Amino acid sequence: MLFHSLDYFLFLAIVLTGYWLLRYADRSRIALVVVASCLFYMAWNPVYIVLILTSTLLDYVAGARLGATQDPRLRKFWLGLSLCGNLGLLFAFKYFNFFAQASADIASLFGLHWKPLRFNVLLPVGISFYTFQTLSYTIDVYRGQLAPARSFGRFLFFVTYFPQLVAGPIVRASEFLPQLENVPRLRRDEVAHGLFLIATGLAKKILVADYLSVNLVDRIFDNPEGYTATEVVAGLYGFTMQIYCDFSGYTDVARGSAMLMGIELPENFDRPYLAQSPADFWRRWHMTLSTWLRDYLYFPLGGSRAGPLRAYWNLWITLFLIGLWHGASWTFVLYGILQATAMVLHRAVYRRFPPREGSVWLRAFKVAACLQFVVFSRILFRAADLTNAKAVTRQLFSGTTSMAQIAPGVWLVLVASFAAHFLPKVVFQRTEQSFVRAPWALQGAALALAAWGLSRIATSQVVPYIYFQF
Amino acid sequence: MQARGGERQERDDVTWRELRHLILVTSIVVFSIASTYLLPFLARDRPFKAGDALPLASLWKSWQGQKENGGLAGVGEGYRSAPNEKEQEALGSAVRESLKEVQEAEQTPREDEPSEKSAGEGDSQVRVDAREYEGIEHRIEDPSGEGMRPFFLQLARTAGGKAELTRVAHYGDSSIATDLMTFTMRRRLQARFGEGGHGFVLIAKGFMPYRHRDIVHQASTNWSVKPIMYGLSPDGRYGYGGVHYVSRSGAWASFATESDAPVGKRITSFELFFQEDPQGGDIAIRVDGGEATIVQTRGEKGKEGYAKIDLSEGPHRIEIRHAGGGASHLYGAVLEKAGAGVVYDSIGLVGARAVRLLNYDGAHIARQLEHRGVHLLVLGFGGNEAGDPLRGVEAYEEDYRKVIRKMRRSKEMGCLLFAPLDQARRDESGKISTMPSVPRIVAAQRRAALAEGCAFFNTFEAMGGEGAMRRWYASRLAMGDFRHATPAGYEVIASLFYKAILQSFADHLAKPPS
Numbered sequence: 001m002l003f004h005s006l007d008y009f010l011f012l013a014i015v016l017t018g019y020w021l022l023r024y025a026d027r028s029r030i031a032l033v034v035v036a037s038c039l040f041y042m043a044w045n046p047v048y049i050v051l052i053l054t055s056t057l058l059d060y061v062a063g064a065r066l067g068a069t070q071d072p073r074l075r076k077f078w079l080g081l082s083l084c085g086n087l088g089l090l091f092a093f094k095y096f097n098f099f100a101q102a103s104a105d106i107a108s109l110f111g112l113h114w115k116p117l118r119f120n121v122l123l124p125v126g127i128s129f130y131t132f133q134t135l136s137y138t139i140d141v142y143r144g145q146l147a148p149a150r151s152f153g154r155f156l157f158f159v160t161y162f163p164q165l166v167a168g169p170i171v172r173a174s175e176f177l178p179q180l181e182n183v184p185r186l187r188r189d190e191v192a193h194g195l196f197l198i199a200t201g202l203a204k205k206i207l208v209a210d211y212l213s214v215n216l217v218d219r220i221f222d223n224p225e226g227y228t229a230t231e232v233v234a235g236l237y238g239f240t241m242q243i244y245c246d247f248s249g250y251t252d253v254a255r256g257s258a259m260l261m262g263i264e265l266p267e268n269f270d271r272p273y274l275a276q277s278p279a280d281f282w283r284r285w286h287m288t289l290s291t292w293l294r295d296y297l298y299f300p301l302g303g304s305r306a307g308p309l310r311a312y313w314n315l316w317i318t319l320f321l322i323g324l325w326h327g328a329s330w331t332f333v334l335y336g337i338l339q340a341t342a343m344v345l346h347r348a349v350y351r352r353f354p355p356r357e358g359s360v361w362l363r364a365f366k367v368a369a370c371l372q373f374v375v376f377s378r379i380l381f382r383a384a385d386l387t388n389a390k391a392v393t394r395q396l397f398s399g400t401t402s403m404a405q406i407a408p409g410v411w412l413v414l415v416a417s418f419a420a421h422f423l424p425k426v427v428f429q430r431t432e433q434s435f436v437r438a439p440w441a442l443q444g445a446a447l448a449l450a451a452w453g454l455s456r457i458a459t460s461q462v463v464p465y466i467y468f469q470f
Numbered sequence: 471m472q473a474r475g476g477e478r479q480e481r482d483d484v485t486w487r488e489l490r491h492l493i494l495v496t497s498i499v500v501f502s503i504a505s506t507y508l509l510p511f512l513a514r515d516r517p518f519k520a521g522d523a524l525p526l527a528s529l530w531k532s533w534q535g536q537k538e539n540g541g542l543a544g545v546g547e548g549y550r551s552a553p554n555e556k557e558q559e560a561l562g563s564a565v566r567e568s569l570k571e572v573q574e575a576e577q578t579p580r581e582d583e584p585s586e587k588s589a590g591e592g593d594s595q596v597r598v599d600a601r602e603y604e605g606i607e608h609r610i611e612d613p614s615g616e617g618m619r620p621f622f623l624q625l626a627r628t629a630g631g632k633a634e635l636t637r638v639a640h641y642g643d644s645s646i647a648t649d650l651m652t653f654t655m656r657r658r659l660q661a662r663f664g665e666g667g668h669g670f671v672l673i674a675k676g677f678m679p680y681r682h683r684d685i686v687h688q689a690s691t692n693w694s695v696k697p698i699m700y701g702l703s704p705d706g707r708y709g710y711g712g713v714h715y716v717s718r719s720g721a722w723a724s725f726a727t728e729s730d731a732p733v734g735k736r737i738t739s740f741e742l743f744f745q746e747d748p749q750g751g752d753i754a755i756r757v758d759g760g761e762a763t764i765v766q767t768r769g770e771k772g773k774e775g776y777a778k779i780d781l782s783e784g785p786h787r788i789e790i791r792h793a794g795g796g797a798s799h800l801y802g803a804v805l806e807k808a809g810a811g812v813v814y815d816s817i818g819l820v821g822a823r824a825v826r827l828l829n830y831d832g833a834h835i836a837r838q839l840e841h842r843g844v845h846l847l848v849l850g851f852g853g854n855e856a857g858d859p860l861r862g863v864e865a866y867e868e869d870y871r872k873v874i875r876k877m878r879r880s881k882e883m884g885c886l887l888f889a890p891l892d893q894a895r896r897d898e899s900g901k902i903s904t905m906p907s908v909p910r911i912v913a914a915q916r917r918a919a920l921a922e923g924c925a926f927f928n929t930f931e932a933m934g935g936e937g938a939m940r941r942w943y944a945s946r947l948a949m950g951d952f953r954h955a956t957p958a959g960y961e962v963i964a965s966l967f968y969k970a971i972l973q974s975f976a977d978h979l980a981k982p983p984s
Contacts, residue, residue: 188484213950218950219951223949384946441494441498444494444499448503455517
């Protein structure tokens with residue numbers, strides 16, 4: 001069930017009605033949301049609900065046992081079991097085939113040949129997201145930073161919560177579980193904010209992401225040789241904007257939907273293409289993943305306090321794993337290496353030449369340079385495989401310059417979306433405030449008009465969210 | 471205690487106020503949706519139409535669909551995971567065999583002169599070995615025998631070693647405009663029967679994404695372009711390639727043989743197709759940077775004009791440039807190599823429906839085809855029509871018959887209808903399925919072809935029929951728009967078509983001469 005579908009809004013309306021009618025019936029309300037979330041997930045593949053339930057049960061038991069014992073060996077055992085169970089499932093379903101094939105390929109270079117074992121399974125939607133969520137729970141309980149969940153129902157609510165189940169944001173148990181402790185409440189103007197977020201998210205997805213995907217990006221990546229270098233550049237910029245609007249659009253709808261239930265989900269983006277460095281980019285892009293890896297990997301490895309060389313290594317491996325988190329293929333391995341190396345180089349330069357407060361022009365130059373790097377690295381993110389990435393890169397440097405194959409509408413969407421991205425934040429804040437302050441009738445009319453406009457613009461193809469595959 | 475109670479009460483009040491707000495805003499949206507059902511002029515904006523799967527209830531259907539598809543059916547599978555054995559198996563043996571050939575051809579180093587020898591050269595007894603079309607499942611249908619006869623008679627002469635060219639004109643939509651399928655046909659037919667050159671090339675890239683492969687084709691952007699799809703020339707004179715170019719000051723175009731192309735490294739003639747005009751300007755044609763030959767396009771309004779330059783056999787670069795006077799009206803250029811060989815003209819009109827060819831002036835296109843000496847006319851449309859609201863298959867069939875009659879004035883020219891590729895859509899559950907209009911369009915085309923004495927090649931069925939696009943997409947043979955094939959996919963289609971032609975040719979040769 002996709003957020004930009006009639007199904008979703010009917011589903012949401014039913015869940016919201018039940019949720020608020022059962023406001024004071026704690027158990028029934030939690031049961032309703034859990035069942036609804038399971039049905040939501042099962043709309044993609046009913047069988048894989050078993051995986052989430054297994055992972056949830058494992059972590060709930062591990063959390064409860066961790067809370068009940070002070071024996072360090074037992075505590076390590078339960079933490080280890082949770083880590084092995086969750087990462088084992090993730091590895092089996094997402095990475096096993098790739099590593100088996102890669103090992104066979106590498107071995108064949110040394111004259112050793114075998115047919116790699118292959119699991120004929122599909123990647124369960126959202127596995128990377130919910131695995132990280134549940135892991136954060138057991139680690140926090142192990143560290144003593146979080147009390148074990150009061151009930152299995154509440155924990156199941158946290159793991160399966162439908163707005164963020166399949167593509168984040170990655171919510172920590174420490175942020176989420178306390179919100180389930182009290183009778184749900186709405187704050188002043190929360191509904192208007194939530195509705196505005198949903199409308200914005202849908203506009204990003206339908207107006208920009210899907211339009212660019214169908215009319216520009218897919219065409220170029222499916223047949224790079226059919227396009228000139230300048231058209232490929234436009235395609236790369238197109239994908240850069242597409243993926244932002246796709247993912248942040250999803251997050252907006254997720255946050256807006258949760259807001260209507262009085263639940264707050266964290267921000268995941270902060271206008272990432274205004275970043276002035278790779279480090280700044282990762283502080284603004286998919287923030288819940290970056291901070292998760294920072295808190296649960298980078299810091300435990302010693303962070304930047306472990307001596308210069310070790311600090312570089314810690315940084316490199318964290319960024320490399322961020323790349324690999326996205327997918328099991330050589331393109332993501334290279335994407336991780338590229339991002340990690342850029343980050344390390346940037347830190348080395350930063351340490352050697354500490355930055356001074358620069359002029360507007362210098363800042364603009366840094367933003368432009370960082371954006372070029374992000375756009376170029378997106379080749380590896382979007383390409384179907386290395387051959388496709390090579391073909392796109394070859395075409396990028398072919399020196400051909402025609403723009404004939406890009407329709408005016410595509411230019412309009414591309415230029416307008418980048419222009420909007422670079423507008424001062426205050427413009428968006430004022431727009432949101434204007435909506436929030438408007439009377440309910442005007443808000444309803446604005447939403448109806450937006451829905452009508454988007455349904456007219458929507459491509460005939462249903463384009464799934466990109467991050468569903470991760 | 472009392473203060474805390476008051477605070478709780480206030481929070482409760484805020485919550486109820488917010489919920490009332492949500493209900494009121496939602497009611498406006500619901501009322502707007504309801505109005506699309508109450509007001510007939512808003513009918514097209516209804517989110518749910520009679521016959522659609524019931525919202526939410528459709529989820530059950532999608533679960534069933536996933537069971538049939540064996541999983542997530544396109545959602546969350548990544549841009550394109552590597553095709554697995556199961557997916558390859560689902561393609562069917564003919565497609566698999568052709569794909570294997572394409573992959574093997576990619577890995578085989580190119581020979582320097584692969585196409586100089588044809589199997590039948592110097593041999594008056596023309597033969598086609600059954601192994602050449604081994605594994606084929608979909609034949610060319612030509613019950614009258616008249617669709618392919620003129621082509622096969624000429625092909626037999628070419629294959630028999632006579633220094634004559636056999637020409638094919640393949641008209642179609644965007645699937646043809648990229649020249650991905652047609653260049654494979656050109657290469658394979660030329661490797662088999664001898665090189666005849668590159669054939670017809672448009673003057674400039676008038677619309678996306680026209681390509682002619684194996685030559686270096688460049689052009690300035692200051693050509694005014696009138697494609698037949700838009701019907702901008704009231705006299706219906708769009709030339710052989712369906713595009714009428716008007717030169718502006720400084721307009722130029724160049725055509726050069728490609729040194730590392732597997733075919734077409736050498737040519738022996740260059741011919742410019744143009745339209746005369748009382749105010750027509752001059753065009754300078756320069757071969758290999760030498761002295762310019764001036765072609766005057768001044769003359770009787772609308773009359774077709776041709777300027778042919780014979781060249782020494784070898785690689786060449788020809789540049790045409792607006793050389794003063796009024797605007798020149800051009801149609802395209804032909805690069806050929808004399809001798810025994812095949813020429814395969816690719817005439818792709820992006821976004822075109824077959825009925826757009828009715829914009830032609832009948833006498834004009836007949837003269838153009840006659841001058842070009844086409845032995846087989848291939849019409850390959852239907853992909854764009856699949857997404858259109860059809861007036862009815864009978865009307866579509868009748869329209870297509872009109873197109874055939876307009877394009878094929880002479881029975882001396884063979885005729886074949888090339889059905890569209892499977893055209894699919896992805897629904898909200900992620901299921902990719904064939905558009906319901908596709909089988910109806912294919913059936914209508916088949917009836918039109920057979921009624922007008924044309925041959926018919928069922929590309930849709932050759933791809934695997936219903937659901938083919940989904941299987942091709944999974945195997946990286948189709949693009950993500952589910953309307954076009956990838957380069958490898960087009961090569962597979964070409965391979966299937968090529969084998970079908972060889973098989974029909976073999977049947978033709980086996981028949982006793984009438």
